Amino acid sequence: MNTEQRLRLATVWLSGCSGCHMAFLDLDAWLLELAAWAEVVYSPVASDRKVYPDDVDVALVEGAVANDDNLALLLQVRQRTRVLVSFGDCAIHTNVSGLRNPLGAAEAVLQRSYLQLADGSGQCPHAPGLLPALRTPVLPLHALVPVDVYLPGCPPDPARIRAVLEALRRGERPRP
Template identity: 35%
Template sequence: MAKLRVATTSLAGCFGCHMSFLDIDERLFSLVEAVEFDRSPLTDIKRCGPCDIGIVEGGVCNAENVHVLREFRRNCRILVAIGACAINGGVPAMRNNIDLWDCFQEVYQYEGGTEGRVVPNDPELPLPFDKVHPIYEVVKVDYFLPGCPPPADAIWRLLTDLAAGREPRLDYTMLHYD
């Protein structure tokens, strides 16, 4: 049987969901038997090719997040939102009711530690949005796995269910929002 091709990325997230993914521990050995990774922090491949499953951690907080998210949607047959941030904005969305310029001033100008106390303005930096949004407000998402982060067992269940062509089903203790 051909290996499933899986891509993963972290947008406006903390990589905590990826860490929880690695927490499946020795089951990683079974996973690499069945799965080949495309674009992912684990492979450092920079562009996503055609995949069976795309796993997205984090919400959308800037223009680059949207480009990456759309690339995933174009290429992945099944797109999965993983973790609180991808599903409702999470911790980054705490800034949603604070003016963006106030945020920048607080971070770069009022506090010490940044050189010259200027707000970075390099053209290579992605344009930030005034609010952080969950990914399903930008692209269609096929499955959601909540949690901050979701437990490793829940990630394993989701992946094995999808790999087997089953509708993913979580036990009660695997579904939590915190």
């Protein structure tokens, strides 16, 4: 990575609770320092850009892959990003997002949530073309694409997020 140029940074939200992104925002004043050497080119917390851009240096990818939209975005991120960081325990081993895996198909969870626990008038969500199809099993990122760096934690400690980004700026590949 060329340290003379601002690092092109993305953060991506797949199937996670957004807690990893909240930990990133917990870096508070350091984010101003980050802005001096990194440009956030895609992020759910920093812009409303809908299309993942080309030529991204580093992407922090939160969450597991639990539906077709997650998979499509992950493949695009991998194709357009030099360093893909598996950001948090859901991304690394599915964690909370994968709790439905032992139940088998996602249908069992939908039935339990929307019908069995409903007050009698429940119905499963059905909006073809609007809601992405759920995938079974929920998978961690490295099961689908090569991952360059793992940043564990639920959520990762903000100090660890900072340390990883600073190492990547120096051209290092931090190992957990």
